[in-house]
Every structure is written in C-alpha cells, then in structure tokens.
Amino acid sequence: MTIRTAGDFDRHYEQDMRILRKPQQAVLAVLAIIAILIAPRFNQSYWAPTLNQIAYTIIALQGLNILTGLAGQISLGQASFMLVGGYSSALMSTHWGLPIVLTIPLAALTTGTIGLIFGLPSLRVKGFYLAMATLAAQFIIPWATRNLWKPILGGTNGAIDVPSPEMFGIAWKEPMNFFIIAFVVLIITTILTNNITRTRLGRAFVAVRDNDLAAELLGVNLYGYKLRAFFIAAALAGVAGALKAHYQRGVGTEFGYGLQDSIFFLGMLVIGGMGTRLGPFLGAITIVLLDDVAIWMGELLAHVFPDQAAQLLTSFRPIFFGLVLILFLIFEPRGLAHRWGQFLAAWRLRPFAR
C-alpha cells in the first residue's frame, strides 16, 4: 500500500512511472549506495564475505520471487540452477578466456534455457506436482555434474577451480573488491526485476498466480508466461551462481547447491515477503545474519547446559530456523516486507495511525 503525504502528487505520467520520483529520493539512493560500499570496510573480515553472500543470495531470491511470488509456480530447484550458472561461467572463463562481464550474462542465458526444460511440465501440472517436477532438477543437475563429463565438470571431486575476475589491474579476489562487482550486478538485477513487476509481463504473472483460469479466459497465454517465468527465474539463478562461483573460486556440489539450499531460498522468501520487491532483500539479510545468531545462541546454550551440550550443538540450528519460519507463518505470513510497509504507513499517517 502506498501512502503519500498531502500535497505530494504527480504532475505527469512519466513522474508517476519513475522509481525515484523526487530528487531527494535519488540523493538518498546515491548516499545509501555509497554507505553500503564504504561501511563494511570498518570490519572487513566479517562484513565483506557476508555481504557477498547476501548479494548473490538476493539475486537468486529475486528470480525465485518472479517465479513463485509473482507467477505462483513453486520451485524446489533454484539452487541447482545456480549450479548451472556457476559451471557455465567457470567453463567459459577457463576454456574460452572470456571476462566476467561476458560470462555472467552468457551464464544467465544458458541457465535460463536449462530452466525452460524443467519448466515444460508446467504445461500439464501445477502446485505440488510442479514442485515435484522442479525437485527433479535439484537431483538431476547435481548428479549430472558429478557423473557426466567428469574431466570437465570435476566428477566425484565435486568441484572445479574458477578463476578470479581480472579487470583494470584490481585484485578482485579480495572480498571487499569483489563486493563491488556483486553490488553492481545486484543493482542491475533489482532494476530489471522491478521493471518486470510494473510491466505487462509482471501483470500477466500475477494474473496467472491469482486465477489461471480467469487469466486464460482474458487472453493470457498460460503456458507461454509460465515458461517465461521459469526462464527469468533460472537466468537470475544463473547470475547468482556465476557470482558465487567466481567469489568462492570454485564451483561444484562440494560448495553446496543442494536441496537444503533450495528449501532455504523458499523459506527466505516467505520470511522476506513473497511477491514483494523488498522480500528478497529482507529475507536474505535476515536469514544470513540469523545464521551467525544461531551459532552464537547454540554455543551459549551449550555453555549454560553442558550436560546437553552435544545434543544442543547438533540440533539447535535446524530447530531455531524451523521455529523462526513457523513464527512468521503464524504471525506474519506476508513477511517482513509487509511489516515494513505497515511501519511506513503508520509513520506517514501519524498521529492518526493505529
């Protein structure tokens, strides 16, 4: 819900369509970008790797948000598409010597094409059954990377080396420097996904999600738009996977990309707010930072209850995340983005908000 103060109105259509409607908003955005790039340098050893992880996680979630949040197609294979993107970018860098500015978009195209293949069942099935179909991707792709084309994909080693980006003589392998690349890519994907939600494509996705029968009767090509959603989601996962691969300087099942990651992505989206622009940001930031909180709490509890230390250390983290997810589903199923919207609305409507 967008609430504006009295007197704040648009004078022409172009202004209404702008993301940053007023000069003050543009200034704030620039200042925020500068702050995000500078602030982590005060505790680089922790924030640099964490921000990189948050950045590529947000990009993967943006793709999942398009597919699941907007188009209503559940996917349990987002992590496997990241794996495809990582391998694509790695192989193009290693064997063709392409720079990262080319390998990332090419990886996106490659992964999007793979995503189309696993989106084909959406013609016939939906809901839970479609989720099972995407689950197939989550099993097939990692298996293929370990058992097919072993000299190229690493085989049972589960990983191949990925070179660090080389541009302008900067040491991009340093986490803080790499974050600049990740942040720029994040800004681009954020603009793209925001524009998708505001265009015919996004409205068609929403129509498919809300009532596919009515959408079809209104002339929306269900299958076509579902495939587009799969393509976009997989492409963004490919971008995220490429960034992750170049950051970690390795790609393969040894670096994760498992079913647990795919499920965590869905959980992040629920917590952040499915179908919202802020959802991927809030979900990724919350869960990545909560990981450290869970470790800290687990150690604390192990110290407080030494007799149960072994059991606590083993089981606390998954219980903690499960509890967080349940609490959100009960008390705020629309996620943190909705809660943030309510805060904003309450602030703007003060003192009349209640």
Added chain:
Amino acid sequence: MKKTWFNYLLALALIGLLAACASPAAEAPAAEAPASEASAADESAPETSSASAEDAEGESVADDDSAAMGSTASMDAVECAHDLTGEEIVMYQQAGREGPLASILGQGFALATEDVISYINDNGGVCGATMALDFCETNYNPEMEVTCYEGFRAADPKPVVLFTYGSGATIALKDRVVEDEIVNLAAGLNAEAFYNPADGYTFGSGPIYSDQFAGFIQFLSENWADIKPEGASDEIIVGVIGWASAYGGGATTPEAIAYAESLGVTVLPLEEQAISPDADVSGSVQTLALNGANVIYSQALSFGTAQVIGTVRALGLWDSVVVGTVNWGFNTDVLNILGDNIAIADGTYGMFPYAWWSDTDLEGVQIAMELFESAGHPESERATTYLTTVSAFLMMDHVMEATLNEYGPDGLTGANVKATMESMGTVTGAGVLRLDTADGSRATHSSQVRQWEWNGESMDYTVVQDFFRLPDTRE
C-alpha cells in the same frame, strides 16, 4: 493487541540481531580448540628423518614405519634457541561443531584441544610463548568455511597455521592458503585438493583417500585366501559406498582404480550415499551384491559407516562380504552410534595410519591417556579424534619450535613452517601421527590395517597388517 506484541518482539529481535552481528567472526577463548586430525608434528626430527628413507617399491617397511611411529623421543627434544615468554602464538581452527554434522567430530574434538593446549602451555608453551586458539564455526558449509578463513587471514599477525576439517574446506581453501602462505593442516584428505597445485600449503596427517583405498586393495590381494568369505571366488570384486561429496569420491580416483586393476581386482562403480544420519543405503548394498561384490568399502565416517555396517548385517550379507572402511570411518564414534548393537561391527577392517590407545609404549599415547583420565572425560570420547588431536597439537608445538630455531622469532611465518616441515622429511606427533614430507609429499604414506574384534565386552582394534608403504596414487 497481538500485532502490537508481535511488533515489540520483532523490534527486540532486530536489536538483538544487529548487536550479535556487529562483532567479527566468533572467537573462542584460548585453548578452546577441537583436535586437529591433520598434521603430525615431527617431534624428533633427527631420529625420524632416517626412517623416511623407505622402500619406494611399495614393499612392507613395517620395521622402519614402526620405528618411526614408535619413537619415544622426549617431548623436549627441540631445544629452543629463543625465549618468547610473554608472547602469544595463535593457532586458527575452523570446523563444524554445531549442526546435524556435529557428531562427525563430536565433543572429543573440543575436549582434546582444550586439554592439549593447556598441557603445552603448562610445559613451557612454544619456546615460552603461550599457545592460544581462535575457533570459527562453519557447520561444514563451504560459504562459512570461506567466511571464517577470510576472517582469519585478516588477523594481525597473519596466521601461520590453520586447522580445517572436511574435504569441502580443503578444496575451497587450497588456492587461498597458497596465496596467503598459511599452512593448512587438513583432515579432508582429498588428493585433488592436496596436490593441485603441486606446491600447495595443504598438509594432512593421514594418507590421501586414494592411497588408503589402494592400500586396502593391496592388503586384500595379499591376504585374500585367508580372509575371503566362505564360498567366495578367488576374484576380488570391490564395491565402494561413499558419501555424495568429494570425501565420498576421494577413494575411487582413476589412479587408485588403475592400481586395483593392475592387481586383478575389480572395482565396481561408486555407489553414493546421502550425507544424512537417516540415509538409506540398502539399495546401494543390494546393487553391489547383485553385481558380485565380495568386498564392500565404506568411504564415509560416523553415521555413514554405521549405516553401511548396519545395512549389510540387516540384509544378511555379512558372511558374504568383507567390509572395510577408510581411516576416519574406523573410529569409536561409529561404535557409539551402533550403541547396544556394537557387536555387529565385529570383523570390520579399517585403514589405520596412526597409533591407538592400546599402544601405551608411545609417548603421545601416554600423554593423551594422562590428559584424558585426569580430566575425567566420558569413555565414549576415548576415540581416534581425541588421540590424534592431542598428537597433532604436540606436533605443531615442536614444528614451530624448530621453525623458531631455524628462522628466529620474526621468521615464524607459514612459508617457513612449511619449509621446516619439508626439510624434516618425516614429521611425527609424539609417535601417534606421522606425516611424510619427502619427495613433494604432504601426507602420510604408510598405514596399518586393523580389524574390530568383539571380545564380549568391548571392541578390540586388532592389528592384522602392521605398517606398510601404501601405493602412491598421486596424479
């Protein structure tokens, strides 16, 4: 009312989140470090280096290896040329002590590290300097392994030695430790990660997995007539069940398989096992059985190996196959997991490249026993983890003292520690662990084969093949 309450809860959680995450990566207090199973320090370099000149043809060198492992050289063999009293030397460690995979290392990991660091500091430290430990939790998550490493490398002074656990960490950090010149004492013994690049900084206390598997094949080939199941043919057909990871695939490298084929041993395609405490391997076991396997080798550990043993028993195949496992799978935690059914592991073979608690003639074992019993730890933790951890830290204590003697206090760098270890040729951890550093090697090249034998009350770790030189399956 509910919304207001939830808003307050959310605000409190947000404040707590920011407060908790404002601090750098978790720092453990000094001496709170799990036992590193990697890296055995050469405690008595002059005595053990002579034992490194082993038979390169792969023949049994039990005497030389036993002598090396059985060194009872005094813990004070390295006389410090410098006094660093008042200084502190930090060892860095990253592992998964929390989460579903925490049982892999267990509590013995943390207990042993705490005990041995206290012991070292009580006995003069590292040339007078206090040994401390900085631990970072990783949950065995590669992203967290990299995050922890980045946190460590930013330390001042730069880390000299890093302990990691898990093949994922070994692979993720293999190039980083070379760039930063930090010695990585890894428990993840994946060949690709160790020797690629060739001049890497990754060292391991045990033999790489492919060497162990080839060694097990060699043992089978030489002793098949005595150990084969009743009714089994003379042809050895080995099935490997490994975790779906680099660790699980670490045994069946092309080099190891080629070696097996050179001995006329058939190795079936690898059967993957999910890394989960409730994974089901019945399908894998049955597939191997149907393909004629008369040997099943578990390239897993902890609950993974326990699952294989339990499944083979449950399917009634125990008398039809020989069951063996890699060194980390031949550990007390597997028996602890089996619990009341411990006896079903009777007859399992395991690669064993270090000493055991029963080798009480070894100084390292004596020290470990003294520490273990004085601390009153539960018997369930009297495992390989505790023993090798104590040994590894004792080893590093002396490697660092040797480095200080050679290069001086300002020369205590990762590059110099690496050079010291390489110059030693053979590095042992108070006789318990052994690390061969000759000829570009950065891992052990010898092992025993032991077998679990149930005596009615407990499981004995019986030596069935004393230390022998393992085939070299490096690429």
